[in-house]
Each structure stands twice: as C-alpha cells, then as structure tokens.
Amino acid sequence: MTVIVEQAELTALFERLPGLVSADGDLVRRGALCNAELEAGIGDAMYYLRVAAGRVAVLERQPRLVRPWQFAIRGSAEAWRKFWAPVPDPGWHDLSALTKRGAVSLEGDITAYMTHLQFFKDMFALPRRLVSARR
Amino acid sequence: MTAKFEPIVGRYMTLSLGGREHRLYFEEAGQGIPLVCLHTAGADGRQYRHLMNDTAVTQHFRVLAFDMPWHGKSLPPVGFEREDYVLTTKSYTEMIVTFCDALDLVSPVVMGCSIGGRIVLNLAIEHAQRFRALVGLEAADFQEGWYDTSWLNRADVHGGEICAALVSGLIAPQSPDESRHETLWMYKQSGPGVFKGDLYFYRVDGDLRPRIKEIDTAACPLYLLTGEYDFSCAPEDTQRTVRSIAGGVDVTVMKELGHFPMSENPARFREYILPVLDRIRRQGAEEEPQEIEKKRGTR
Numbered sequence: 001m002t003v004i005v006e007q008a009e010l011t012a013l014f015e016r017l018p019g020l021v022s023a024d025g026d027l028v029r030r031g032a033l034c035n036a037e038l039e040a041g042i043g044d045a046m047y048y049l050r051v052a053a054g055r056v057a058v059l060e061r062q063p064r065l066v067r068p069w070q071f072a073i074r075g076s077a078e079a080w081r082k083f084w085a086p087v088p089d090p091g092w093h094d095l096s097a098l099t100k101r102g103a104v105s106l107e108g109d110i111t112a113y114m115t116h117l118q119f120f121k122d123m124f125a126l127p128r129r130l131v132s133a134r135r
Numbered sequence: 136m137t138a139k140f141e142p143i144v145g146r147y148m149t150l151s152l153g154g155r156e157h158r159l160y161f162e163e164a165g166q167g168i169p170l171v172c173l174h175t176a177g178a179d180g181r182q183y184r185h186l187m188n189d190t191a192v193t194q195h196f197r198v199l200a201f202d203m204p205w206h207g208k209s210l211p212p213v214g215f216e217r218e219d220y221v222l223t224t225k226s227y228t229e230m231i232v233t234f235c236d237a238l239d240l241v242s243p244v245v246m247g248c249s250i251g252g253r254i255v256l257n258l259a260i261e262h263a264q265r266f267r268a269l270v271g272l273e274a275a276d277f278q279e280g281w282y283d284t285s286w287l288n289r290a291d292v293h294g295g296e297i298c299a300a301l302v303s304g305l306i307a308p309q310s311p312d313e314s315r316h317e318t319l320w321m322y323k324q325s326g327p328g329v330f331k332g333d334l335y336f337y338r339v340d341g342d343l344r345p346r347i348k349e350i351d352t353a354a355c356p357l358y359l360l361t362g363e364y365d366f367s368c369a370p371e372d373t374q375r376t377v378r379s380i381a382g383g384v385d386v387t388v389m390k391e392l393g394h395f396p397m398s399e400n401p402a403r404f405r406e407y408i409l410p411v412l413d414r415i416r417r418q419g420a421e422e423e424p425q426e427i428e429k430k431r432g433t434r
Contacts, residue, residue: 087308090363094304097366100281115292117300 010080011045011061013127018056020126027126028054031119036112039067040124041074054119071108073124079103083125086132095121143187145208150233152204152212153226159234160208161201165193168267168416169243171235172200173251175273175395176222176337177298177330178321179207182248185401191409195416196244201234205329207321220332223340227254232262244415246270249368249394250337252359256376260346263355268415270408271359273394275372276343276379284338287331295323298330305394307364310403318398347379356418357384358411362392387411 021027031054040047048067050058075083075098082092091097098104106113113120145162162180164187172183180200187198202209205220231254235243244267247255252274259269282301288294299322306315322330350357357380361373370388377384389396389407396404 091366091369093308093364094366096281096301096304100366111291114286114297117297118303121300121304 007043007045007077010042010077010084013084013130014040014042014045014047014080015059015061016130017049017123017126018059020129021054021056021123024126027119027122030054031116031123034112034116034119036071036116037069038113039069039072039074041072042080043075043077051123056123069108071106071110071113073104073106073113073120075104080127084128084131086128086135088128095124141184141188142193143184147208148237150230150237152230152233155212157204157212158210159201159204161199161234162187163197163199164188165196165198167195167197169235169238169240170196170198170412171231171240171243171245172198172397173231173245173247173254174200174203174206175249175251176333177206177302177325178318179203179209181207181321182318182395182398184398186397186405186408189401189405191405192412196412199238199240203230203333205326205332211326220326220328222250222333222336224254224257224336224343227336227341228257228261231258232265235265242267244268244270246272247274248272248397249274250333250341252368253337253341253343255357256343256347256350257341259350259352259355259357260343263351266355268356268358268418270411270415271357271373272396273361273365273368273373274359274376275361275368276347276376278337278368278372280338281367284331284334287334288328294327294330295325298322298325302367302394305365305367306399307362307391307393309391310393310399314399314401318395344379347376348381350380350384352380352382352384356415358387358414359384360387360389360396360407360411362389362394362396364391364393367394385411 034051034054036051038049040049048060048062049056079098082088142164143162148159150157150159174180174182179202183200186192205211245255245258252271255269255271256276286297299319302322303319359373361370373386377386392400392403
C-alpha cells in the first residue's frame with residue numbers, strides 16, 4: 001500500500017484541494033448552498049479556506065495571520081495520513097470517526113460544518129484520490 | 136402481466152402499545168421458523184429487503200420486519216403533534232413482545248441491529264424463555280455518544296441531511312455505492328425528531344450495563360455480530376459486553392462491514408448470517424419436543 005510519510009507530502013496533497021473540488025461536479029452540485037470560512041490544521045500546517053457555492057475559492061497557508069473564521073478543523077499528521085489511505089483502516093475512515101477518537105478536533109461555531117456535514121466529509125476526503133491514483 | 140413481483144408481502148395491523156392504538160406496517164416473506172427483524176434507529180424495515188428476497192433464508196424462515204411506530208409506513212399515534220417522540224427500553228420491549236403475540240408467533244427468533252441489537256440484549260434479560268434464539272447486530276450494552284443529539288432536530292439544519300451525514304461514516308468503505316445510498320436514503324426520509332427520539336433509548340434510557348450479567352444463554356442462545364468499520368458500536372464494545380455474560384456468547388467481527396450490515400452490503404452480510412441461521416435451525420432439530428412445548432407454555 002502507498003504510505004504517506006512526510007508532513008510536506010500531506011500539505012502538498014491538501015493544497016491540491018481547490019482543483020479536486022472543482023473537478024468533482026457532484027460535490028459542487030451538492031455544495032451549491034455551502035459558503036463558509038474555516039481554518040484547517042493538517043498536522044503542523046495551518047490553512048485558511050473560503051468555500052463559496054461549493055467550491056474552494058481561497059486556500060492559503062497562514063502560520064500566524066489573525067483572520068476571522070467560523071470553525072476550525074485540526075488533525076494530527078497521523079490522522080490525515082491514515083484518513084487518506086486508499087482503503088483506510090477501521091476507525092480512521094471517516095471525519096466523525098476521527099473526532100470520536102480525538103485525532104481531529106473541531107473548534108468555533110460548527111453550525112456551517114454540521115449543516116453541510118456530508119459536503120465537508122467528502123471534501124476533506126478528496127486527497128485520498130491522489131494517493132489511490134499512485135498505486 | 137409482465138410485472139416482476141418480489142416474494143415480500145406488506146400488511147397493516149392495529150396494535151395497542153402503551154395503552155394507545157397504533158397503525159403498524161410490517162412485511163414478511165418465507166415460511167418456517169419466525170424470524171422477526173428489527174431495524175436501526177431513524178430507519179425502517181426496508182433494511183431487511185435483501186434478506187427477505189434470499190431463498191436460502193426464506194425456505195426455512197418466515198422473515199418479518201415491522202416499521203416501528205413513527206417510522207416508515209407506520210403512523211405515529213393520534214395526538215402525536217402535541218408531544219416529542221421518545222423510545223424507552225420499556226416501550227421498545229413491549230412493542231416487540233406485543234407484535235409477536237399478535238401474530239401468534241411460537242418461539243420466534245429476533246434479530247435486531249443497532250438499537251435493535253441493544254433491545255435484543257434486553258429481551259435476553261427479561262424474556263429469554265419466549266424466544267428460540269436472539270441475534271444482535273452491532274449490539275452492546277452501552278456505547279459512548281459521539282455527537283450531541285440536539286443536532287438531529289432543529290429548524291436551521293436539515294434533519295434528513297444531517298441524520299444521513301452523521302451515520303454515513305458508519306458504512307464500510309468497501310460497501311457498494313448503490314447499497315450505501317439506499318441505506319442513507321431511509322435516514323433522509325425519517326420524520327423530524329424520530330432518530331433523536333430513538334437515540335433517547337440508545338444513549339439515556341437503555342444503558343444495560345447494570346443488568347447484562349442476568350443473561351442466561353442456556354435459556355436462549357445469543358449470537359452477536361459486529362462490523363469492523365462500525366465506530367458507533369465498535370467490535371470492542373460488543374466484546375466488552377459479552378465478558379459480563381456467564382457461559383460466553385458467540386461474537387463474530389464482520390470484515391469489511393459497518394453499522395448496517397444487512398442493507399449496506401447484503402452479499403457480504405449473508406456470508407456471516409447464513410451460518411448463524413443454520414445453527415439456529417439445527418438447534419431446533421436437536422431440541423426435544425417437550426422443550427418446545429415448554430416454551431409455548433411460557434408465552
């Protein structure tokens with residue numbers, strides 16, 4: 001199985017997110033009413049994302065910039081590495097499984113996250129496609 | 136006529152539950168040992184349609200699945216608009232026993248999933264003598280909650296969408312898309328507050344840890360099967376549960392399955408459930424006639 005080992009590899013995968021979302025017509029269709037500003041922690045790397053009408057309009061790495069966001073989702077490198085495995089192991093296969101086990105945390109007002117829960121679950125899973133394609 | 140009919144037949148019945156009349160819908164297929172199937176919280180009996188269309192099952196078992204009141208095609212009782220739906224251990228147990236009695240089912244097998252798996256444990260505690268065998272899918276005496284159930288019924292969040300999204304991760308990645316989305320569709324169709332009301336039993340009222348030791352598997356065989364991808368009722372939850380039961384219980388961890396084995400991947404599930412049903416059938420053949428009579432007498 002292809003294994004992601006480096007933090008740099010994780011961030012490179014995540015930074016492909018805007019293109020992955022736009023290429024997924026079904027996800028964009030389902031997210032048509034989804035608009036949100038969020039922060040995402042991919043291991044040590046912190047990102048600001050603005051989702052507009054189901055697309056990632058802005059994705060910027062921002063180590064220190066104070067900026068408004070509605071909610072944050074932060075996961076350890078191990079969490080994203082296992083979550084993006086082509087066939088994730090039990091308990092590492094779903095964002096809610098990761099929050100239950102404490103490998104991913106949610107902060108802030110998570111109403112937008114919960115309102116569009118399936119959209120966000122599917123969006124954050126998209127880098128898995130890149131890992132699977134390497135096999 | 137060119138219609139391709141399935142062997143499943145649906146009917147409506149009136150049942151008195153908790154002193155109130157309920158119009159209950161149920162489906163059945165097959166002949167032989169009664170096998171009553173209990174659906175998961177916030178869903179309905181359609182989850183068992185594949186089992187009911189499986190001749191390997193229906194040639195030996197009369198498979199029945201009812202939609203709980205407030206679910207599927209069963210209506211809430213008159214006056215429901217002035218109350219919040221809440222399922223309790225008592226009301227759930229009464230529902231199953233009353234359904235079996237209304238149809239004169241003799242020594243039925245009961246198989247339940249999730250909340251259905253939990254209540255099967257309570258049937259083993261309180262009514263073991265009434266049943267030929269009990270099968271718990273994704274069953275444990277207690278599980279830790281992993282989200283606030285207030286999300287399930289509020290005006291600013293679509294109830295169907297969030298119920299389906301929350302449970303979607305409980306389906307194994309290997310399950311076919313077709314079955315995954317059919318499973319989720321039932322959650323999207325559920326009435327407002329119904330999933331939440333079911334979870335009152337699961338999270339609050341139905342903690343069976345204090346009573347689990349009362350189960351006597353000599354009185355009624357118990358089979359527990361849990362999918363490896365179920366992180367709501369994880370295999371460890373089931374295994375922990377049986378450690379409290381004297382005499383031990385047959386626990387199977389089902390590979391590449393999650394919380395909805397019978398509907399998320401019917402082909403995979405039958406590999407696990409057919410051997411269990413065979414054992415239950417053989418158990419019947421080995422049982423002395425007077426034992427069966429004794430069970431009839433306790434009804």
